[in-house]
Amino acid sequence: MEERARSCLLRSKDTLEQDIKASYLMDHMVSDDILTNDEEARVLGKPTRREQATALLEVLLRKDNRAYISFYNALVRESYGDLANLLHSDLPLLSPEGERSFADGVSPSVQAILSEGGVPQRPVVFVSRPTLLNLVREKLYWLKNTPGWVTVFGMAGSGKSVMAAEAVRDHALIKECFPGGVHWLSVGQCERTDLLVRMQSLCFRLEQGQSSDASLRPPCSDMISVHFIYTEHVRPLIIRPFLLSFSSIRSLLILDDVWDSFALRSFDIQCRVLLTTRNRSLADSVSGTRFEVPVESGLDEEKALEILALYVNGKPQKLPQLHRMVIPRLDLVPACSPLVVSLIGALLREFPDRWSYYLRQLQKKQFKRIRKSSSYDYEALDQAMDASLQVLEPEHRDLYRDLSVMQKDIKVPAKVLSVLWGLELEEVEDILQEFVNKSLLFRDCNQRPYHYYLHDLQLDFLCSWLCLSPCVQRFTDRP
Ligand SMILES: Nc1ncnc2c1ncn2[C@@H]1O[C@H](COP(=O)(O)OP(=O)(O)O)[C@@H](O)[C@H]1O
Ligand SMILES: [Mg+2]
Structure with missing residues (x-):
């Protein structure tokens, strides 16, 4: 489906979900050969009208232009005139031109904005993840009228950075929500001084003027040219007013791979920020509207x-x-x-x-x-995992290693770990919460009390530490 149509559906999603009765609309869409009987049955399997509407829209968003048109026609036929009007102006053309215009989802003008903002290209081998993508874009649309934070979080290598870059490859999203452009800043595990230097280069990049409209450009050239003579303490103060003017031009800042809330606090001045991180709770330290998108599930x-x-x-x-x-x-x-x-x-x-x-x-x-130097920042999986572990407090790191006693596919309640560690249940729950927040552990919320488990990758990594942990040796004789 072309981006304009998809964006329109995303924008109107709430209103559509409130009103439509999916079963009526699906009759038309099945007879148009847009929906299969299986898809219809899956939607009807949802317990409430609203959940059926949500499920239908999710199916629709994965389909092509014909699906959008069929859905529009179904709304007209079922007398949802007001709702059909919402979709009317973005009806796609079905001519070959219409199909081609956004064939890869990126118009040339968007491509130019993204490369100026330093947004990375798609990896050479790339597969789409439509459900996740729609979720991130939906949250970004919320930033149209209000500054705020969208946190994309998940474990190492789950595809957060690729997803963040993909989310902004969208003509309508950029034109409507971020006319001031999109700017990418790779944060990583850098020192504060390094971060400030990176922020300065961001300022320079902005100053070069992505926008041809001078009124959209922050007035800061003098300020930036004197940056480098100031000490570390003064630098943030200088950058701050610059960022303030940046926030007023409705730009999106993408902070990639953030580990420390310090990086976020520097931007806590009514900016619009999309951040990727392994640490879910990072954005707790800043003010303003916040949205979250977990990247939990692997690829099917x-x-x-x-x-x-x-x-x-x-x-x-x-x-x-x-x-x-x-x-x-x-x-x-x-x-x-x-x-x-x-x-x-x-x-x-x-x-x-x-x-x-x-x-x-x-x-x-x-x-x-399975090692391979690749474009990925962490050369091998164990290095990526190790980076996550190094940011834990030393005592917590030792406790985390002990989790290698957990067996694949077995989920355990906190009580088991309280026996293993010899700690109070409440204390154990707090520690596990930290691991979950840092994407080092998974929690099954469908069971009460909550059950915890490790991803196979994490378990494999931990097993290689096994002999280092005396506690584990007491509890297991696994190699
Ligand atoms: N949608 C995708 N299609 C193909 N490969 C992907 C996709 N998403 C991620 N990858 C691969 O996984 C690697 C890690 O993705 P990345 O987004 O950098 O992970 P994260 O930021 O979560 O650590 C990428 O270098 C790429 O090779
Ligand atoms: Mg990343």
């Missing part, structure tokens, strides 16, 4: 296969049957982080004969053996 089997096929064949073609059988057999699905799959894909392209070797490693869950 089809997407994982698509990535492998793109690497191996150069096109999203089906892999040979032998290879297709591999993924389900490996029970890879829970571990299908985009990073893992991309690393395997890159390795297979280089060493096509090693399918069975890598598959054996995967079967043994030896993820850390």
Whole structure:
């Protein structure tokens, strides 16, 4: 579906969900061959009218222009005239021109804005994740009229940075919500002084003037040119007024891979910020409207296969049957982080004969053996995991290591860990909360009391620390 139509659906989502009766509309859409009977049944399986409406819109957002038009026609036929009017101005053309105009979702003018703002390109091998993408864009639309924060959080390699960059590849979103442009700042685990230097270069970049309209440009050239002679204490004070004027021009700032709330507090002056982080609670330290998008689920089997096929064949073609059988057999699905799959894909392209070797490693869950220097900041998975661990307090790091006694696919309540650690239940719950917030542990909220579990990647990583932890040796004889 072209971006304009998709954005219109996202904008009108709340109103549509409030009013429509999905079953009436779906009759028309099934007879237009837009929806399958299975999809209709899945939507009708939702318990309430509103949930059915939400489910229908989710299905619709994954479809093409014809689906938008069929939905529009169904609204007209079912006398939802007001709602049809909301969609009317963004009806896509069905001519080849209409289909082509936003074929890759990015118009040339948006492409120019994004490259000026330093937003990274798509990875060469890229698969879409529509549900997640829609979620991030939906939150970004909230920043149209109000400054605020959208936090995209999840574990290392779950695809947060790729998703943040993809979310802003949207003509309507940028024109409507961020006319002042989009600016990308890679934060990472840098020192405060480094961060200030990076903020300065951001200021310079802005000063070069992305906007041809001088009235949109912050008036700061003198201020910036004297930046470098000031000490660390004074620098933030100088940058601050600059950022204030930046916030008034409705730009979006993307802070990628933030570890420390210090980085956020510098921007806590009514800016519009999208941040990616492993630490869910980071934005608690700033004021203003906040939204969150978890990147929890890995890739499903089809997407994982698509990535492998793109690497191996150069096109999203089906892999040979032998290879297709591999993924389900490996029970890879829970571990299908985009990073893992991309690393395997890159390795297979280089060493096509090693399918069975890598598959054996995967079967043994030896993820850390799957090394490959890639465009990813952390060269190997264990380094990425290690980076997460290093920011824990030393005592908490030791406790975290003890979690290697947990078995794959087994979820445990806090009480079990309170026995393991010999700590009060409440204290244990607080510690586990911190691990969850830092994307080092998962929590199943469907069970009461909550149950906790590790991702296969985390468990594999932890097992390599096993012999270092005396507590664990007492509790397990696993190798
Ligand atoms: N949608 C995607 N399609 C293909 N590969 C992806 C996708 N998202 C992530 N990847 C792969 O996973 C790697 C890690 O993604 P990234 O967004 O940097 O993770 P995070 O920011 O969560 O640590 C990327 O370098 C890329 O190879
Ligand atoms: Mg990242």
